[in-house]
Amino acid sequence: MSVSFQLTEEQESLQQLAHEFARDVIRPAAPHHDETGEYPHEVLKQAHEYGLMNTHIGEDNDGLGLGALDGILIAEELAWGCTGIGTAMEANGLAQQPVILGGSPELRAKYLTPMMENYSLCAYAVTEPGAGSDVQALKTTAVKKGDKWILNGNKMWITNAGVADWFFVVALTDPDKKARGGMTAFIVEAGWAGVTVNKKEINMGQRASDTRAITFEDVEVPDANVVGKVGDGWKLAMAAFDYTRPAVASAAVGLARAAMEHAAKYATERKTFGKPIVAHQSIAFMLAEMKMNIEAGRLLCWNAAWKKDAGLRNTMESSIAKAFCADMAMKISTDAVQVFGGYGYSKEYPVEKLMRDAKIFQIYEGTSQIQRLIIGREMFSRR
Numbered sequence: 001m002s003v004s005f006q007l008t009e010e011q012e013s014l015q016q017l018a019h020e021f022a023r024d025v026i027r028p029a030a031p032h033h034d035e036t037g038e039y040p041h042e043v044l045k046q047a048h049e050y051g052l053m054n055t056h057i058g059e060d061n062d063g064l065g066l067g068a069l070d071g072i073l074i075a076e077e078l079a080w081g082c083t084g085i086g087t088a089m090e091a092n093g094l095a096q097q098p099v100i101l102g103g104s105p106e107l108r109a110k111y112l113t114p115m116m117e118n119y120s121l122c123a124y125a126v127t128e129p130g131a132g133s134d135v136q137a138l139k140t141t142a143v144k145k146g147d148k149w150i151l152n153g154n155k156m157w158i159t160n161a162g163v164a165d166w167f168f169v170v171a172l173t174d175p176d177k178k179a180r181g182g183m184t185a186f187i188v189e190a191g192w193a194g195v196t197v198n199k200k201e202i203n204m205g206q207r208a209s210d211t212r213a214i215t216f217e218d219v220e221v222p223d224a225n226v227v228g229k230v231g232d233g234w235k236l237a238m239a240a241f242d243y244t245r246p247a248v249a250s251a252a253v254g255l256a257r258a259a260m261e262h263a264a265k266y267a268t269e270r271k272t273f274g275k276p277i278v279a280h281q282s283i284a285f286m287l288a289e290m291k292m293n294i295e296a297g298r299l300l301c302w303n304a305a306w307k308k309d310a311g312l313r314n315t316m317e318s319s320i321a322k323a324f325c326a327d328m329a330m331k332i333s334t335d336a337v338q339v340f341g342g343y344g345y346s347k348e349y350p351v352e353k354l355m356r357d358a359k360i361f362q363i364y365e366g367t368s369q370i371q372r373l374i375i376g377r378e379m380f381s382r383r
């Protein structure tokens with residue numbers, strides 16, 4: 001396949017649609033949801049109507065079946081609007097992806113098809129209080145009893161937990177084997193007996209999204225709700241990241257772009273020592289660094305997504321994009337606050353929110369340290 005940076009007409013339309021939605025619907029709503037932490041249902045319902053949610057669900061489940069590159073174009077624009085609202089929307093994709101990859105036709109018809117018809121939410125529930133970076137340390141168990149599994153354990157930091165109808169859950173089914181066939185994935189409905197969703201966490205940033213712990217106490221899960229085969233849990237949970245990490249990285253690019261635009265505008269308006277601050281070389285260079293890094297980050301995202309769409313292994317490229325763009329968004333949003341001076345530190349101006357929102361990109365879907373571990377492992381295992 002030849003390399004081209006030329007988007008198709010369809011991709012340009014998608015990008016335009018997502019941009020207009022971010023400008024006209026997400027941005028006006030963002031301050032309220034950041035301030036109150038109220039879940040942005042009204043924004044997400046409109047996004048669902050516009051076809052901007054659940055974009056990777058396949059045509060056999062009444063979805064659009066968009067590719068990885070299509071998805072990241074949308075993710076960047078939504079995040080340019082507000083990454084809290086973007087994360088709330090994209091969390092559906094993270095929970096759905098392993099089901100798209102490994103779910104039986106019956107399971108996909110039961111849980112994915114209705115999500116195309118009606119607005120509803122789901123959540124990816126893998127992390128536990130003692131198992132974040134070290135997913136293999138998870139303790140949730142599922143024990144087979146007749147045609148059911150009995151699920152017990154605690155999940156932590158689950159995005160959309162308080163608003164989801166179902167969870168993608170990974171549990172130990174053979175504790176001795178752990179990641180080597182000892183973990184199994186299940187779809188667990190939020191309304192089932194024994195499922196308790198705990199209080200909403202009060203987070204530093206991305207406050208429009210909903211993060212909670214979940215407790216499972218003797219929850220009866222039908223055998224039909226196993227995703228893929230028994231023992232496939234680890235594989236499916238990790239395979240999803242090859243699709244979602246380029247999207248998370250693109251969201252970081254969208255945030256950085258917003259920060260750069262605010263900083264560039266302010267730099268032409270604010271005057272010190274008789275001239276606009278952009279005329280001071282140290283400010284102009286800071287803006288130039290922002291531009292360089294945003295362009296570089298976007299290309300890493302496109303490369304990671306392009307590889308997935310081309311059917312190539314993209315685990316390393318996904319981690320490179322995620323690590324680079326998360327660190328870049330943190331740096332650029334911090335520098336944007338610097339360009340604003342004292343005003344940047346105030347909630348009256350847009351960049352303090354961006355700096356708070358940026359931090360989570362270095363933590364969720366694998367921290368910046370874990371991405372580097374993956375890159376190192378992939379570099380040497382590929383030789």
Ligand SMILES: Cc1cc2nc3c(=O)[nH]c(=O)nc-3n(C[C@H](O)[C@H](O)[C@H](O)COP(=O)(O)OP(=O)(O)OC[C@H]3O[C@@H](n4cnc5c(N)ncnc54)[C@H](O)[C@@H]3O)c2cc1C
Binds near residue numbers: 127129
């Ligand atoms: C807002 C939010 C939303 C989230 N959403 C979800 C979700 O929807 N679903 C889900 O399953 N999880 C979710 N998470 C969990 C997230 O993925 C984890 O928090 C993350 O993977 C880090 O795990 P931890 O918090 O346990 O930190 P730890 O694993 O305890 O790490 C602590 C520190 O040690 C570093 N570290 C750990 N191990 C190593 C190592 N081997 N080498 C070098 N450094 C290391 C880490 O990088 C980090 O800096 C979310 C978290 C947050 C905060």
